[in-house]
Amino acid sequence: MTDLLKNPIFQDETKARDWLEACVWAGVRVCPHCGNADQKKITQLHGEAHRAGLYQCNEPECREQFTVTVGTVFERSKIPLTKWLAALFLMTASKKGISAHQMHRMLGISYKSAWFLMHRLREAMRTGGLEPMGGEGKVIEADEAYFGKADTLHVSPQRKGRAYTKRGKFKNNRPIVSLVERGGSVRSFHVAVADQVAVTKIVRDNVARESRLHTDESKLYYRVVSHVAAHESVNHSGREYVRGDVTTNTVESYFSLFKRGMRGTYQHCSEKHLHRYLAEFDFRYNNRIALGVADTERAENLAKGIVGKRLTYRRPHSKEIPF
Ligand SMILES: [Zn+2]
Incomplete structure (x- = not known):
């Protein structure tokens, strides 16, 4: 685990963003506002005036701007991507889960932020609308x-x-x-x-x-x-x-x-949060080593799951967060 966290994506915000873009888009950028995936109609905006990783959709009907986190559980978070990714790797690699207290200490973010970030990652672990399980002879x-x-x-x-x-x-x-x-x-x-x-x-x-x-x-x-x-x-x-x-x-x-x-x-x-913890344990079980899923691949699979799950989830009151 300590070796794992030496990866530059946990220190360098640009490298973190590149890693996330590679997982989420796999080379094909998609505008989260209109679904445009025509790469000729998407331009990257450079320069001081723009946030890092900002893109412009040139679809005439749309013309919106976006980053890789728009429309995902990371959207509008003040936590740096380097910390999001460290949390993502830690949660996917710990067999029995990791407490919000430990996350708060390891990442140097507040307990409240750690708790909130972990629930968002659990939301990303949630799957739905899947094919039926089993089949003939199963x-x-x-x-x-x-x-x-x-x-x-x-x-x-x-x-x-x-x-x-x-x-x-x-x-x-x-x-x-x-x-x-x-x-x-x-x-x-x-x-x-x-x-x-x-x-x-x-x-x-x-x-x-x-x-x-x-x-x-x-x-x-x-x-x-x-x-x-x-x-x-x-x-x-x-x-x-x-x-x-x-x-x-x-x-x-x-x-x-x-x-x-x-x-x-x-x-x-x-x-009310039990289904989220179930999603977390289900996710790790379904991405376990016995099924041929290594640690890095498990983290990549979780990164793919952040899309389309923007939480309509308000920030919780302090008294709702257990200590
Ligand atoms: Zn668009």
Whole structure:
């Protein structure tokens, strides 16, 4: 890590910008205002009068100016790009995450800035509108976990919406549902209530019909069978964890990584931010070394994710930021 941070992109603002432009644009600059990607209609503005890295879009209808950070989670930030990139590399390289306190100390920025910057990077880690997971001959493991305390109790009368555990006890915890493709990627969802309706919708929207689905004996999955090629389960209450190739061990090890990371690094996490922490752990899992993704490539993948996610997110009040 110390060697990694010797990279000049963490000291030199121009080099940081060049690195970011290479990741985001890959040689093809795009005007974020109108989508113009005709390089002949884009000119770089030089000289004292202009900010570094400023471009002019010459599309007659547009004529706007932009930099690589316009329309991204970095937009309108006063934090230098060198620090953004250091934060980006640190977050992608630490397996269990890194606390805002540590980020504040390592980068020499205020705790509040560190906290805010990290949430923006988590937003960049978020993926959406993806292709279905799995496919013919592929196995998807599904399971639910409960983490922390819910800020409010979600009770929907239509759905008799209380979060029950597998043993039927009421639990005031925040339910998470995760799908993991064996040998592949994960998608996690923070749901208001883990019930059949929610779980069935998640499977239907995210899993290719040709896949086999493996779960435990939970009643939550009774209705998924019409959405997959096969639904097989192991009976955990009967101490059955593996039967043939049927198991939920992969999704459970994902949950244990998530919980260890959350308890060790992020002791405080309010419910409204839980989906962002899930995005962070999902991102690292989906860009892990076992899938052939090295540290530098993981950071580049995150840099690509900053686009189109400009937060409509106001700066939080101090009292909202946990210490
Ligand atoms: Zn334009």
